[in-house]
Amino acid sequence: KNEVEQSPQNLTAQEGEFITINCSYSVGISALHWLQQHPGGGIVSLFMLSSGKKKHGRLIATINIQEKHSSLHITASHPRDSAVYICAVRGATNKLIFGTGTLLAVQP
Amino acid sequence: GAVVSQHPSWVICKSGTSVKIECRSLDFQATTMFWYRQFPKQSLMLMATSNEGSKATYEQGVEKDKFLINHASLTLSTLTVTSAHPEDSSFYICSATLLVHQETQYFGPGTRLLVL
Numbered sequence: 396k397n398e399v400e401q402s403p404q405n406l407t408a409q410e411g412e413f414i415t416i417n418c419s420y421s422v423g424i425s426a427l428h429w430l431q432q433h434p435g436g437g438i439v440s441l442f443m444l445s446s447g448k449k450k451h452g453r454l455i456a457t458i459n460i461q462e463k464h465s466s467l468h469i470t471a472s473h474p475r476d477s478a479v480y481i482c483a484v485r486g487a488t489n490k491l492i493f494g495t496g497t498l499l500a501v502q503p
Numbered sequence: 504g505a506v507v508s509q510h511p512s513w514v515i516c517k518s519g520t521s522v523k524i525e526c527r528s529l530d531f532q533a534t535t536m537f538w539y540r541q542f543p544k545q546s547l548m549l550m551a552t553s554n555e556g557s558k559a560t561y562e563q564g565v566e567k568d569k570f571l572i573n574h575a576s577l578t579l580s581t582l583t584v585t586s587a588h589p590e591d592s593s594f595y596i597c598s599a600t601l602l603v604h605q606e607t608q609y610f611g612p613g614t615r616l617l618v619l
Contacts, residue, residue: 425606436596436615437613485606491549493547
């Protein structure tokens with residue numbers, strides 16, 4: 396079992412839909428990251444969380460430390476949101492442990 | 504925001520040759536740089552952690568004599584894949600952390616390596 400699990404692995408949505416991607420982890424962490432990987436491979440850091448909730452534009456990230464769970468929400472999804480979304484946790488060694496990613500396709 | 508570049512963005516080479524990939528922090532000093540490898544449809548796997556002026560720390564299973572890492576300055580780290588084989592074909596990504604805020608990693612755009 397992976398230390399960081401994401402669901403779903405693949406997600407297809409219609410433009411405008413509300414999207415949720417989930418991340419569960421099994422190790423103690425100091426922070427959790429949500430990353431976006433574009434089709435060309437480049438990675439953008441979206442959020443770094445250690446508690447609570449953060450919002451940036453149409454993106455919202457939440458984390459529940461007790462339940463070892465985080466969610467990434469996209470409101471009013473758009474085709475340009477199509478990408479792979481990766482959850483990564485920072486463990487005791489200060490290294491990032493990555494989930495396998497969620498491939499999101501938003502259709503017009 | 505902090506920008507990390509990689510060069511080249513893609514490279515095709517013959518089996519047995521060596522390939523050098525550069526990772527630069529363009530507008531900040533990076534104490535630590537990380538090298539990752541990503542195979543198709545898989546997640547990033549950490550290969551090594553590189554601190555300026557010291558030897559890199561390699562993850563279990565990564566051959567340090569095959570993947571040479573040099574971090575000679577606060578803005579440049581290089582990864583050399585020596586005697587490349589087709590199974591080394593992958594997407595290599597570096598990231599860097601700021602001197603004063605080491606929790607945030609800034610990722611480079613990646614280098615796609617194809618070994619024929």
